[in-house]
Amino acid sequence: MARDKSTFKPTEAELNLLNILWQTGPATVRQIHEALSETQKTGYTTVLKILQIMHEKSLVIRDESNRAHVYAAANSETHTQSSLLKDLIMKAFGGSTSKLVMRAIDDSTSNEEIEDIRQLLSELEK
Known part of the structure; x- marks a missing residue:
């Protein structure tokens, strides 16, 4: 095939x-x-x-x-990143986006990055 x-x-x-x-x-x-x-x-x-x-x-x-x-x-950077990320989430995190995010946010995440994440989550909730 x-x-x-x-x-x-x-x-x-x-x-x-x-x-x-x-x-x-x-x-x-x-x-x-x-x-x-x-x-x-x-x-x-x-x-x-x-x-x-x-x-x-x-x-x-x-x-x-x-x-x-x-x-x-052939594809945009965003399209390729999304495709790779979806594949990673399925293969390594059992399809759980929250598990990926929890693994990505660790002690090395700066306060500035945490604030950026908070703003993004606020925008997504609207």
Whole structure:
């Protein structure tokens, strides 16, 4: 049975490239490689291969109208984050959002972050 391409979850390496595309918008392999090289050492051909795999998985779209192909994220950052979060909640927290939140809020949560969470909860209650 073939796997639905919409169910593919990005790997860590793929997320690194998606983060660049979400920040910069559509870009060539060279532009993506240059941006990635600022934070980690990765070869140009590695970036190209990952983008090709991501295209096969429908994680990126590719404009082939120019000599240098231009890649763009197929889904928004918010959409991808929501999908990954829903998957994590189901797999690690038995479908319980409250268990996830309780685990995420621990002693290392700053007072400022707690206040931000309170404001968000107040807005959600309205």
